[in-house]
Amino acid sequence: MSALDLHPAPRAASPAARIRNHGLTEARLVMRNGEQLVLALVVPIAILVAGKYVGDRVGLPLSMLGPSVLALAIWSTCFTSQAIQTGFERRYGVLERLAATPLGRNGLLAGKALAYSLISALQVVILVVVAVILGWRPVGSALAWLPMLLSVILGMSSFSLFALALSGSLKAEVTLASANLIYLLGLAGGVMWPLKDYPSGVRTVVALLPTTALGESLRAWGDGVAVWWPVLSLALWTVVLGLVARKVFRWVS
Amino acid sequence: MPEPEPLVIDDLHVAFGPVNALDGLTLTARRAEITAILGPNGAGKTTMMRCCTSLIRPDSGSLSVLGHEPGSPQAAEATGLMPQSAGAWVNIKAGELLHYMAGMYADPIDPELLIDALGIRSFARTTYRRLSGGQQQSVNLAAAIIGRPRLVFLDEPTAGMDPHARHHTWDVIEELRRDGVSVVLTSHAMDEAARLADHIWIVDQGRVAIHGGVAELTAEASLEDVFLAHTSDRADASFQPSSDQTPSRQTSTGRS
Numbered sequence: 121m122s123a124l125d126l127h128p129a130p131r132a133a134s135p136a137a138r139i140r141n142h143g144l145t146e147a148r149l150v151m152r153n154g155e156q157l158v159l160a161l162v163v164p165i166a167i168l169v170a171g172k173y174v175g176d177r178v179g180l181p182l183s184m185l186g187p188s189v190l191a192l193a194i195w196s197t198c199f200t201s202q203a204i205q206t207g208f209e210r211r212y213g214v215l216e217r218l219a220a221t222p223l224g225r226n227g228l229l230a231g232k233a234l235a236y237s238l239i240s241a242l243q244v245v246i247l248v249v250v251a252v253i254l255g256w257r258p259v260g261s262a263l264a265w266l267p268m269l270l271s272v273i274l275g276m277s278s279f280s281l282f283a284l285a286l287s288g289s290l291k292a293e294v295t296l297a298s299a300n301l302i303y304l305l306g307l308a309g310g311v312m313w314p315l316k317d318y319p320s321g322v323r324t325v326v327a328l329l330p331t332t333a334l335g336e337s338l339r340a341w342g343d344g345v346a347v348w349w350p351v352l353s354l355a356l357w358t359v360v361l362g363l364v365a366r367k368v369f370r371w372v373s
Numbered sequence: 374m375p376e377p378e379p380l381v382i383d384d385l386h387v388a389f390g391p392v393n394a395l396d397g398l399t400l401t402a403r404r405a406e407i408t409a410i411l412g413p414n415g416a417g418k419t420t421m422m423r424c425c426t427s428l429i430r431p432d433s434g435s436l437s438v439l440g441h442e443p444g445s446p447q448a449a450e451a452t453g454l455m456p457q458s459a460g461a462w463v464n465i466k467a468g469e470l471l472h473y474m475a476g477m478y479a480d481p482i483d484p485e486l487l488i489d490a491l492g493i494r495s496f497a498r499t500t501y502r503r504l505s506g507g508q509q510q511s512v513n514l515a516a517a518i519i520g521r522p523r524l525v526f527l528d529e530p531t532a533g534m535d536p537h538a539r540h541h542t543w544d545v546i547e548e549l550r551r552d553g554v555s556v557v558l559t560s561h562a563m564d565e566a567a568r569l570a571d572h573i574w575i576v577d578q579g580r581v582a583i584h585g586g587v588a589e590l591t592a593e594a595s596l597e598d599v600f601l602a603h604t605s606d607r608a609d610a611s612f613q614p615s616s617d618q619t620p621s622r623q624t625s626t627g628r629s
Binding site: 132137141145209371 | 423426427428444446449450451452453454456457460461462463464465469473474476477478479480482486487490516518520521522523526548549551552553554
């Protein structure tokens with residue numbers, strides 16, 4: 121030990137360096153987790169492959185499945201993966217340790233946003249390539265890109281805040297079970313199926329969900345159509361879930 | 374202007390429902406000294422640590438970490454924490470965790486130097502969750518000091534360690550003091566406190582029961598006897614967690 125100089129000389133790295141450090145580390149750790157990889161890529165790719173061969177027969181052609189699967193990937197990563205990861209970070213005292221570092225709480229949130237944005241972006245690129253190989257041909261329209269991109273950013277934000285609200289208030293095991301159940305509910309609640317296909321009795325409720333807003337935005341983009349109501353819906357969800365997360369999130373369980 | 378004491382806690386109160394976790398805790402840690410906080414399970418030691426890192430907001434009282442608010446950028450930058458719980462992602466490797474922690478600082482101790490100095494090399498590439506308790510503690514100690522802190526909090530730093538690792542860790546803690554780092558540690562090990570501490574605070578039911586230097590506290594009895602005489606026996610069926618049913622035993626036998 122005598123070789124070490126332990127004289128105090130604390131100096132925090134720059135905020136950007138700390139956020140990059142956290143974001144890249146957490147992204148690497150999440151991608152190392154096999155279960156998360158299944159949620160992130162295997163399930164969406166399986167849906168795309170199934171859609172190519174049987175989609176037309178069940179009313180889910182590849183033109184609809186392509187953008188829906190992108191919404192699914194964002195939903196699974198930003199909500200489900202993040203909720204489970206954060207729940208166990210809290211359980212294992214990771215957040216307790218990080219709270220005492222220069223990263224700080226805002227840095228932690230920004231680092232997580234960076235991690236899951238990176239993972240989602242990588243997922244979306246891989247899934248677009250797979251979908252195109254399978255025969256998906258998005259119509260594309262310069263006008264449709266703007267609301268779609270805004271919806272994706274707001275969707276990632278609102279799903280992340282939902283994940284933090286859940287994982288920051290429940291036990292890790294309860295978060296694990298709840299996040300997987302809510303993943304399936306989201307899948308059925310607007311992520312995969314167009315709003316117009318829901319029975320009229322539940323359509324109004326489904327239309328209010330953030331999962332529906334992101335799914336509809338991506339499907340409209342795939343058809344070359346610009347729709348703006350999902351942007352408004354997701355912006356409202358981001359504000360509401362941000363307030364909820366701020367209220368209920370606890371750093372230690 | 375004189376540098377403030379690294380840790381000043383004054384009349385701190387924290388309640389969890391009907392239980393008073395901290396009930397008027399008042400203590401000070403001095404610069405470049407080792408301050409030991411002893412107490413039975415549930416005495417409030419971890420709650421105090423969590424207040425110091427702003428994980429818990431006290432109901433009342435004041436708390437100064439290096440002259441700053443707990444959780445402020447100035448306090449976080451200059452503080453190291455070795456938490457009692459594992460404190461690491463389950464699938465991160467030991468060396469990877471230390472490189473991550475080093476990335477939070479502009480001028481950290483080289484993680485590779487710490488890996489060698491603390492005997493971590495042989496398990497640096499092992500996943501943290503596969504390490505023994507003592508190995509995890511070594512990694513946690515390295516992580517706490519990697520940012521060259523002025524003040525380190527060590528929550529039961531040698532719990533789970535074998536005797537060799539304990540003595541090695543004690544050497545590191547003494548070297549921290551030698552180089553001017555202020556150390557606040559909690560422990561259940563009387564021999565650890567007696568060997569290391571410049572000042573000992575024995576805490577019971579959220580408040581200080583007695584404090585002083587090792588020589589002062591052990592003038593007439595062993596440290597363990599002093600501890601037993603001034604703390605509650607949790608196995609006692611008559612024990613009541615609410616502090617208003619227990620007599621006050623705030624006794625200063627030394628400097629404060």
